Amino acid sequence: MLKTDILIIGSGISGLFFAMKIAKKRPDLSLVIMTKETAKNTNTRFAQGGIAVVTENLTDSFAQHINDTLQAGDGHCDENIVKMVIEQAPARLRELLEIGTLFDKNEKGQWDLGLEGGHSQHRILHHKDSSGLEIEEKLLKIIKKTPNVEIWENHQVIDLNTETKKDKTTCTGAFFYDKKHNRIKYIRTRTVILSTGGCGQLFENTTNPKIATGDGIAMAAHAGVAIEDMQYIQFHPTALYAGKENPLFLISEAVRGFGAHIVNEDQKRFLFKYDLRGELATRDIISRAISKEIQNSSKNHVYLDCRHLDADSFHAHFPVITSHCKSVGIDPEKDLIPIVPAAHYQCGGIKVDQNGSTTIPNLYAIGECARTGLHGKNRLASNSLLEALVFAHQAAANVDKTISKFIFSTKILIPKFPKVQQTNDYYAFAILKQELQNVITAFYTSNDRDADLAFEKIKMLNNTAISQIEAHEITIPFIEFSNMLATALIIIKQCKEENNNRTRSRANI
Ligand code: SIN
Numbered sequence: 111m112l113k114t115d116i117l118i119i120g121s122g123i124s125g126l127f128f129a130m131k132i133a134k135k136r137p138d139l140s141l142v143i144m145t146k147e148t149a150k151n152t153n154t155r156f157a158q159g160g161i162a163v164v165t166e167n168l169t170d171s172f173a174q175h176i177n178d179t180l181q182a183g184d185g186h187c188d189e190n191i192v193k194m195v196i197e198q199a200p201a202r203l204r205e206l207l208e209i210g211t212l213f214d215k216n217e218k219g220q221w222d223l224g225l226e227g228g229h230s231q232h233r234i235l236h237h238k239d240s241s242g243l244e245i246e247e248k249l250l251k252i253i254k255k256t257p258n259v260e261i262w263e264n265h266q267v268i269d270l271n272t273e274t275k276k277d278k279t280t281c282t283g284a285f286f287y288d289k290k291h292n293r294i295k296y297i298r299t300r301t302v303i304l305s306t307g308g309c310g311q312l313f314e315n316t317t318n319p320k321i322a323t324g325d326g327i328a329m330a331a332h333a334g335v336a337i338e339d340m341q342y343i344q345f346h347p348t349a350l351y352a353g354k355e356n357p358l359f360l361i362s363e364a365v366r367g368f369g370a371h372i373v374n375e376d377q378k379r380f381l382f383k384y385d386l387r388g389e390l391a392t393r394d395i396i397s398r399a400i401s402k403e404i405q406n407s408s409k410n411h412v413y414l415d416c417r418h419l420d421a422d423s424f425h426a427h428f429p430v431i432t433s434h435c436k437s438v439g440i441d442p443e444k445d446l447i448p449i450v451p452a453a454h455y456q457c458g459g460i461k462v463d464q465n466g467s468t469t470i471p472n473l474y475a476i477g478e479c480a481r482t483g484l485h486g487k488n489r490l491a492s493n494s495l496l497e498a499l500v501f502a503h504q505a506a507a508n509v510d511k512t513i514s515k516f517i518f519s520t521k522i523l524i525p526k527f528p529k530v531q532q533t534n535d536y537y538a539f540a541i542l543k544q545e546l547q548n549v550i551t552a553f554y555t556s557n558d559r560d561a562d563l564a565f566e567k568i569k570m571l572n573n574t575a576i577s578q579i580e581a582h583e584i585t586i587p588f589i590e591f592s593n594m595l596a597t598a599l600i601i602i603k604q605c606k607e608e609n610n611n612r613t614r615s616r617a618n619i
Pocket of ligand 1: 157158159160361362363364455490491492493494
């Protein structure tokens with residue numbers, strides 16, 4: 111029987127940082143990091159911007175960063191959490207620096223602090239335009255050398271197992287699919303950390319990689335854990351427009367902080383009509399403004415204009431963006447860059463406390479899959495890597511204190527899913543996935559947001575998916591598609607609840 115003291119599901123920044131911290135503090139504990147593809151295929155890897163940290167007190171302060179975060183979150187943040195995260199940022203940054211993570215400096219040897227939408231100060235530490243990749247690689251390097259941590263690649267968790275005794279539920283293990291051996295197995299554990307990322311793949315236009323299928327949300331919901339604020343999906347205003355490509359290439363917010371303009375088909379800037387901050391307004395405001403502009407134009411995109419910027423300096427700051435644009439025939443020095451808003455970040459998720467603990471005490475959620483209260487309705491740019499670090503730290507400290515309360519369950523569990531279907535049904539599920547993306551995208555972009563209609567359509571897709579497989583047989587596309595369906599239903603339900611609340615409070619005025 112397989113067992114590990116701590117099972118971490120997902121290998122992005124939050125899971126790796128958690129593993130690094132707890133493994134060092136508690137060499138007596140065994141850790142397994144399970145990841146459904148290779149360890150480096152994560153959302154973190156694609157994070158371009160960086161980490162928002164107050165690093166100087168001359169012009170910046172915790173109070174300003176806190177205020178910017180609260181304003182971006184539009185009255186829906188938890189102020190205590192915002193304060194905790196922002197005040198912890200310098201300490202977590204120091205830990206990244208200690209493991210050799212590199213952030214850019216200017217010619218005076220000071221941090222080259224970037225500016226992004228919604229920030230009142232330059233405070234983004236970045237590694238050119240590939241900050242996530244730099245952090246991911248440094249963390250992986252450490253983890254691979256840590257004796258009490260194993261990384262199991264190509265292992266897809268299917269479901270969590272819980273047990274309830276005297277009204278107390280604990281998480282006792284997980285069923286997973288070992289792709290290499292084509293077997294479904296079970297692992298016993300004393301603590302589970304969900305660090306499974308987001309659900310951007312539910313949308314036609316997304317910056318998230320193919321793995322972002324809401325897996326953690328679906329598993330947590332199935333285990334009966336509270337999920338909140340899933341209606342708040344953040345759209346990034348500047349994804350490179352490329353027709354039906356999935357994912358769309360991200361053009362960092364930092365490019366606007368560097369001075370790029372957003373222009374319409376007449377090559378006119380239009381954002382000041384919507385917000386006095388223009389290109390430096392928050393993402394929600396800019397994305398909505400772009401969508402309006404597109405509706406009133408003959409094109410299905412607008413443009414990012416970088417032509418007035420110093421080309422050498424632009425290239426030095428944004429080498430990945432420049433080379434990607436050039437690879438598709440766009441030269442940022444000479445050409446307008448076509449852009450569209452794309453689903454980018456899930457602001458809600460699995461409800462956790464200040465330690466990352468869910469409503470099941472030995473089940474934690476950290477990183478994008480968690481709803482911590484930091485982001486409210488709209489995340490401030492470059493606050494997500496920071497949140498991941500802080501909550502990984504909090505969770506590690508809490509697991510250290512509490513894990514002794516949880517023992518391995520002695521129940522022998524036969525995997526509930528005895529067979530894996532060998533046939534390659536990727537195509538069938540690719541079509542179903544596209545249909546689901548159409549439903550969710552149409553729902554989010556329509557003015558009336560008919561939740562009942564979307565609900566019915568998703569249920570029909572569910573029935574079709576079930577009829578695609580024989581009883582008790584599962585496939586990887588089926589697991590991912592089921593997770594997407596479950597997540598989609600939660601999103602629609604929470605949108606509907608929010609609409610009802612709004613209608614009720616309007617009626618009470
Ligand atoms: C970006 O570089 O615009 C993305 C960073 C983030 O999502 O905060």
